[in-house]
Amino acid sequence: MNTPLNGKVAFINGGSRGIGAATARRLAREGATVAIGYFASAIAAEALVEEIKASGGQAIAIKADAADPVSLTRAIDSVAEQFGRLDILVNSAGVLITGSVEGFSLEDFDRTLAVNVRGVFVASQAAAKHMKEGGRIINIGSTNGQRMPFAGGATYAMSKSALIGLVKGMARDLGPRGITVNNVAPGPVDTDMNPESAEFGATMHDLMAIRRHGKADEIAAMVAYLAGPEASYVTGGDLLIDGGFAA
DSSP states (O other), X not given: XXXXXXXXXXXXXXXXXXXXXXXXXXXXXXXXXXXXXXXXOHHHXXXXXXXXXXXTOEEEEEEOXXXXXXXXHHHHHHHHHHXXXXXXXXXXXXXXXXXXXXXXXXXXXXXXXXXXXXXHXXXXXXXXXXXXXXXXXXXXXXXXXXXXXXXXXXXXXXXXXXXXXXXXXXXXXXXXXXXXEEEEEEOSBOSTTSOTTSTTHHHHHTTOSSOSOBOHHHHHHHHHHHHSGGGTTOOSOEEEESTTTTO
16 A cells, blocks of 8 residues: 555544544555554553554554543644654544424533534644644544434534634644635434434434434544645635535
8 A cells, every 4th residue: 555644643632443443544554653542441552553553553542532622732742753744634632412492401502512613623722733734634524514304403403513723724724824614514424423223323324315323433534634745725714525425
């Protein structure tokens, strides 16, 4: 496999499971040194580090709470200090809390915004301080930022649509420095958060052009493209990879 990310350092927040873990594996295979940010999944993060090392890659695990600006900033600064640089930030940490508007608690509302929106901004702000020309900021958004056909997802959809505006503005701010900022917006992906085998899976397939869940590796491939040199002209985008969910 080509290694276009040789010499690059990537921080993946929420990198221990699902899309984040698949992205860590993919970026490591392409030559990047990968820092896997985790909050509650220390065992999974360390196991992933060992897996990447066994395959010839370089990786570390570092605790980072997406809802805690101090913890998140400290983790990113630590990675940049340890490796002398930071080239790629992938914001993959997220929460999915559903419920009707009538019964949705402010605690859950605040938690959704703290992780899915504020955490992305805090991480991006911290990472941008260390990035040079060619830097990449990539968020894992959601097709639900453009389409929410089910009841109970208002707050989650709001949090993901907020990222669309955020990347457009940040792309303007950071573009003169040669740093690109994009969202990858998956549809249903077969992870432990949204397994294809769940009862709700078939209902989602009825809304799609490609009637299946995506694979985490498919999302990671798009992230890897955006992280690489061939995507230097792509910024401010909300790039759907959703099997036609929003078509």
